Amino acid sequence: MYKKKGLLIVLSGPSGVGKGTVRKALFEEPNTNYEYSISMTTRSPREGEQDGIDYFFKSKEEFESLIDAGRLLEHAEYVGNYYGTPMQYVEEMIEAGRDVFLEIEVEGAKQVREKMPEGLFIFLAPPSLSELENRLIGRGTEDADVIATRVARAREELEMMHLYDYVVENDDVQNACDRIHAIVTAEHCKRERVEELYKQMLRGE
Amino acid sequence: MYKKKGLLIVLSGPSGVGKGTVRKALFEEPNTNYEYSISMTTRSPREGEQDGIDYFFKSKEEFESLIDAGRLLEHAEYVGNYYGTPMQYVEEMIEAGRDVFLEIEVEGAKQVREKMPEGLFIFLAPPSLSELENRLIGRGTEDADVIATRVARAREELEMMHLYDYVVENDDVQNACDRIHAIVTAEHCKRERVEELYKQMLRGE
Incomplete structure (x- = not known):
């Protein structure tokens, strides 16, 4: 179909x-x-924040390997932490027609x-x-x-x-x-x- | 301005x-x-139809000279009469921002x-x-x-x-x-x- x-x-x-x-x-x-695109960050979750809902929480190493693999649509560093948009989530939603x-x-x-x-x-x-x-x-x-x-x-x-x-x-x-x-x-x-x-x-x- | x-x-x-x-x-x-574009025709006005409101009513000669001058956006013949869209009206409205x-x-x-x-x-x-x-x-x-x-x-x-x-x-x-x-x-x-x-x-x- x-x-x-x-x-x-x-x-x-x-x-x-x-x-x-x-x-x-x-x-x-x-x-x-x-669908609102969920950001990825290396900062620690705050009280009540959930992984995959508020943010995708990753270690610095994980984040950097995603950068190297070109798997972030965009990213920036802000007060010592990375923030970015993972490509996978966006691609999956678009493929699903969202x-x-x-x-x-x-x-x-x-x-x-x-x-x-x-x-x-x-x-x-x-x-x-x-x-x-x-x-x-x-x-x-x-x-x-x-x-x-x-x-x-x-x-x-x-x-x-x-x-x-x-x-x-x-x-x-x-x-x-x-x-x-x-x-x-x-x-x-x-x-x-x-x-x-x-x-x-x-x-x- | x-x-x-x-x-x-x-x-x-x-x-x-x-x-x-x-x-x-x-x-x-x-x-x-x-603005609704007013058509031009060579057919006779019917009861109550007004020139410049329902249609622009023209003679066959006038219509053909507009065709020759390239002043109709489009036109066609239908049961012996011409129907078309005069370019001037459209151009004037667009220039006026409509x-x-x-x-x-x-x-x-x-x-x-x-x-x-x-x-x-x-x-x-x-x-x-x-x-x-x-x-x-x-x-x-x-x-x-x-x-x-x-x-x-x-x-x-x-x-x-x-x-x-x-x-x-x-x-x-x-x-x-x-x-x-x-x-x-x-x-x-x-x-x-x-x-x-x-x-x-x-x-x-």
Whole structure:
């Protein structure tokens, strides 16, 4: 029988933009049907944390051998401990037809893009585009420093977003969630994806 | 000031799939915010029909000179009269930032793709994919002729859908409308589109 694969959804963006808030809001919605990717870490479990639920807890040696084997989608070191995304869990979920959701920093997203370029990369942007628009409309009445700062920030964002497929402005958490759902729905309707299913079925797979 | 262009949304699909029903349902929703593209015809206005609202009514000579000038996105002849989509109206709406919606036959959609390849082409498909899946799961218990007919139809659809960006299965009118809205929302979030707005603003346009 034919296999309908899931999608890897990567949400990232500049620090402070509200990635965690949007992810939390998404997963609190009853109709959200994504698997949240479980991270792997070498730090010790805290009170009540369970292996395979909160984190995959590994020794430093185990973690490093996974890095060497290329089995981490992304990883980073933070205050002496490793944190990362194991590839196996993501691959298994996708093969099982589940959409997997990853919320990570910009640096991590870059690493994921290299390993799984077919993922769906969503850049969460501060509402600077609409802000910038308003500021520039008011040109002349606006302090030159304020404009310069905003233009500089827009330039930085523009450079960062280049690796992404979609840009969602975090003007409002609910709006951002709705747009992310719409993007995932649309991606499932992409002709290439549906065509592949037809082909698989016609081959009798 | 920078310009946010609208999208051209083309809904098409095999005859009898329910394009008209889906289009009608879409435009009955209060939150639908698309311009419906007005067709041009050489047939006489019927009682109560208004020029520029129901149709653009033109003489045969006027229509043919527009064809010659390449000013129709698509056209066809039907029982001695021309029917078509004037390019000017669509272009003006898109420039004004409005999304324009077109519901047309597969032949017309092919012509539109040639003139405006940047449009958003959505193929409305009969729910044959899920049907086919169910039938094939029951292989052996199913009549061979029934399977052969379904496979042949799937092959035909597969060939038709090749020109399209998205495939929406018309399993249910409301589902189909929701997916079309999601596709339009997602397209507005495409990185290339947002990036272009940032660039325009940074250039001070």
